Amino acid sequence: MSHRDAEAVFADRVVVVTGAGSGIGRAAALAFARAGAHVLGVGRRQEALDATARQYPGIAVFAGDLRADDVPDAVVRSAVERWGKVDVLVNNAGATALMPLAEATASRIDDLFRLNVTAPSLLARAALPHLRRTRGSIVNVSSTYGHRPLPNAAHYAATKSALEQLTRSWALELAPDRIRVNAVAPGPTESDALASAGLPSEVVEQIKNDEARSIPLGRRGEPGEVASWLLRLADPASGWLTGQVLTLDGGLELL
Incomplete structure (x- = not known):
């Protein structure tokens, strides 16, 4: 999908991206905005969201903790009040x-x-009532460890496995509404996730080096590489694709 084609496809579309303050979320917010979409970037850190928004016009932000009961509804309400749809x-x-x-x-x-x-x-x-009206799309971000064992982080892997099963089940449930649901499952990707988990910097670097050596293509992924596939999955041109989990991990899944 060329930049010109993407811009035509996403012009005036409204996209909500969570975790938009860094990593894959920031790359996705920028990619959708560059493709012409109105983007609501969501995250916990106002400063990080503002840094994302400064990089390209068309990105508004919503700072809030998605674990709070009222925040998911407030996020969608903010997008609809601003642009009228999702x-x-x-x-x-x-x-x-x-x-x-x-x-x-x-x-x-x-x-x-x-x-x-x-x-x-x-x-x-x-978002469901609004996605029904627009015949929209949900794209979930899982992990290669949603379908690979991960010793010492089994509960994290279990959450991603659950998200993949939600993806498949929602795809069937929402197909009559013409809402498509897909997911990407990135392998180790450059982000702040390891540091945010509270690990010392030297441990983070060791983990990154070990991960890179374990990946057949010899490196960790870049956020933009994942973001480009988020656009492809959300593109109406992919209108017959639903219920799929696309693994992007440099071949790690093959081992």
Whole structure:
């Protein structure tokens, strides 16, 4: 899809992107905006969202914690009040948690599922009436570890596995409304996720190096590489594609 084609496709479309303050979410917000969309970038950190918005016109922001009960409805309401509709929901916000079974606690498990599973579900519910009107699209961001085992972070992997099953189930449930639901499952990608998990910088660098060595193509992914596929999945030209989980991991899944 050329830049000119993308701009024609997404002109005046309204796209909600969560986790837009960094990484894949920031890259997605910028990519949709460059393609002509009105973008509502959502995240917890106002400064990070503002930094995203400054990079390209057409991006508005909403700062809030998606784990709070009233925030998913408020996000969708903000987009509709500003632009009158919602065409695309990109459920990208999420957290990584290193949690060996011996260290698992109810509160940490609940918090992880609340952000990675419950919040996307409530956002999709809030957007549903508007997506029905626009025959829109939901794109979820899973992980290669949604379908690969991940020792010492099993609960994180379980949240992504749940998101992939939601993707397939919603695709069938919403097909009569002509709403398409797909997902991308990135492998290790450059982002702030490891640092945000509270790991020391030297540990983060070691993990990144180990991951790069384990990937057949020899490197971690870049956020823009994932964002380009989010656009493709949301593109109405992909109108016969639904219920799919596209793995982008440099061949890691093949091992």
